[in-house]
Amino acid sequence: MLESLVTIKDALPYLLQGSAVTMGAVIGAMGLGLIMGVCMAVGQVYGNKLIRTIVGMYVWFFRGVPVLVLLFLFYFGLFSMLNLNLSAFTSVTLVLGMTTAAYQSQIFRGAIQSLPQGQLKAARALGMSDSKAIRTIILPQALRLSIPGWSNEYSIILKDSALAFVLGTSEIMARTHFVASRTYKHLELYMTAGVLYFILTWIGVRALMKLENKVRIPGYTHQE
Amino acid sequence: MENVSKILGGKEILKSVSLNLNRGDLKVLIGPSGGGKSTLLQCINYLIPPDSGRILLEGKDVHIHNKQELYGFRQQVGMIFQDFNLFDHLNALDNVTIALRKVKKINKSDAKKRAMIELNKVGVADKADLYPAQLSGGQKQRVSIARALAMDPKIMLLDEPTSALDPELIGEVLAVILKLAKGGMTMLMATHQIGFIKNLADEIVFMEQGKIIEQGRPTDLMDPRAGTRVFDFCSKLNELNEDIR
Numbered sequence: 188m189l190e191s192l193v194t195i196k197d198a199l200p201y202l203l204q205g206s207a208v209t210m211g212a213v214i215g216a217m218g219l220g221l222i223m224g225v226c227m228a229v230g231q232v233y234g235n236k237l238i239r240t241i242v243g244m245y246v247w248f249f250r251g252v253p254v255l256v257l258l259f260l261f262y263f264g265l266f267s268m269l270n271l272n273l274s275a276f277t278s279v280t281l282v283l284g285m286t287t288a289a290y291q292s293q294i295f296r297g298a299i300q301s302l303p304q305g306q307l308k309a310a311r312a313l314g315m316s317d318s319k320a321i322r323t324i325i326l327p328q329a330l331r332l333s334i335p336g337w338s339n340e341y342s343i344i345l346k347d348s349a350l351a352f353v354l355g356t357s358e359i360m361a362r363t364h365f366v367a368s369r370t371y372k373h374l375e376l377y378m379t380a381g382v383l384y385f386i387l388t389w390i391g392v393r394a395l396m397k398l399e400n401k402v403r404i405p406g407y408t409h410q411e
Numbered sequence: 412m413e414n415v416s417k418i419l420g421g422k423e424i425l426k427s428v429s430l431n432l433n434r435g436d437l438k439v440l441i442g443p444s445g446g447g448k449s450t451l452l453q454c455i456n457y458l459i460p461p462d463s464g465r466i467l468l469e470g471k472d473v474h475i476h477n478k479q480e481l482y483g484f485r486q487q488v489g490m491i492f493q494d495f496n497l498f499d500h501l502n503a504l505d506n507v508t509i510a511l512r513k514v515k516k517i518n519k520s521d522a523k524k525r526a527m528i529e530l531n532k533v534g535v536a537d538k539a540d541l542y543p544a545q546l547s548g549g550q551k552q553r554v555s556i557a558r559a560l561a562m563d564p565k566i567m568l569l570d571e572p573t574s575a576l577d578p579e580l581i582g583e584v585l586a587v588i589l590k591l592a593k594g595g596m597t598m599l600m601a602t603h604q605i606g607f608i609k610n611l612a613d614e615i616v617f618m619e620q621g622k623i624i625e626q627g628r629p630t631d632l633m634d635p636r637a638g639t640r641v642f643d644f645c646s647k648l649n650e651l652n653e654d655i656r
Binding site (some may be wrong): 261303305308309310311312313314315318319323324327328331382402405406 | 485486488499509541562
């Protein structure tokens, strides 16, 4: 028992450094996904047929192919074919970002489509261009509505990031595997890794819940 | 407007409609639902671009392919909707200031001053900090009128502004519209408020199946001896009101 605790204590600083790597990749991926996802959602709702088709195909591709396959495909396949000398960390962040962009775009699309269409009409009637109306009227509301879905997406991407281990990124999973294979304390170490992922999920989801409360529009009680 | 036509979903909603408003006119559109009133109003500011025909403001054509000209034209045409269409994420004040700031590029404090003047005019200045979900229907509609007025429109289009309101809230909105009319605002309004029409409208425009069937002064068209569609329609509305009472 004591021996187990010592193993965990010794490994913890090393694993916590891995948490920073994991969070770096996850935050980068979520940020990329946010930017791409919003653009894709706007394109899918308001764009012409060509844009809608392209976005639709993109979404189907990333939804239909496992993340592990995507990681190999991009890191060993596409990125090296294009002679992009990207680190494993950057590759993981990009691939997770592109994947979550597909899912996030559908969260935002649903939120945009759930808004009463009359508000866009009213904005146009006041002389706003469509792009200004989307930026100042539609998106601020759609993004608020997207927070619960986005928080869910965060928890999924955080756990998918463990797959980055296969590319040799020194995140939580890779470091845990490294220590465990040396000390043979598999049970203790993987439990520790599990707890770390759990805590990171919890912190992120809690923070997003706080954000959701903070930006809630007064008078809307049904979102309780 | 001249010979405006619109086909939607294979159905001819507007059949070569022509209508003229002089400065200070209050004209009222009435007629059965689906008669094209709403489409006509939305064609005027190109929210629904007409298939053919022309819209002229002070004798000038609008070139809608020039986006800037279209946006500029829409600023001069205020529009009030049946279901208010306030911006839900902004309080009453910002609902009025947002277009001033983002469209007219007026700075924040001037926009606020102007918005407070308009909110005061429609009697909701004390609600400036409240969000649409915290306002009653009548208050929402008055905020939406303030929002339109702040843009200094040359004409206001009102699409059944009281139809979505509880009966006891209709009065406060009509009072605001009355005030606008007395102040000389040019207005085209679709409504079913017969009493209001009778006392205020300069002209009644009766639409059915995409055409203007009758057009004239309320006293002429609402005279029982005139045998008009307007008279039949209004008496039916009145009967309906009696039944409810």
